[in-house]
Amino acid sequence: MSLFARVIGIALLGGAFLAGSSLMTSKTLPITAPAAQAAEEHHPAIHRALKELREARHELKDAKHDFGGHREDALKAVDGAIEQLEICLKHG
Numbered sequence: 001m002s003l004f005a006r007v008i009g010i011a012l013l014g015g016a017f018l019a020g021s022s023l024m025t026s027k028t029l030p031i032t033a034p035a036a037q038a039a040e041e042h043h044p045a046i047h048r049a050l051k052e053l054r055e056a057r058h059e060l061k062d063a064k065h066d067f068g069g070h071r072e073d074a075l076k077a078v079d080g081a082i083e084q085l086e087i088c089l090k091h092g
Contacts, residue, residue, distance in 0.1 A: 010053050046085055053082050
């Protein structure tokens with residue numbers, strides 16, 4: 001699977017969480033170390049997706065080409081997906 005296809009697939013996963021996050025309140029509580037560890041244990045797929053998205057973002061950002069003109073849009077999608085997944089974890 002190409003990097004671009006992988007990035008878009010992961011970004012779509014983040015978009016699915018975006019739909020659910022619109023139902024959440026805007027108040028957030030800080031996550032303590034034990035709470036963060038518990039959240040990671042309860043949401044391993046989300047944590048894996050965040051790790052993959054961050055790695056894909058780094059690869060996109062440092063690439064010497066623009067992926068057929070799609071790099072900027074892909075970076076925006078990845079950034080949005082990362083942001084939404086982080087919000088979900090704060091509420092999850």
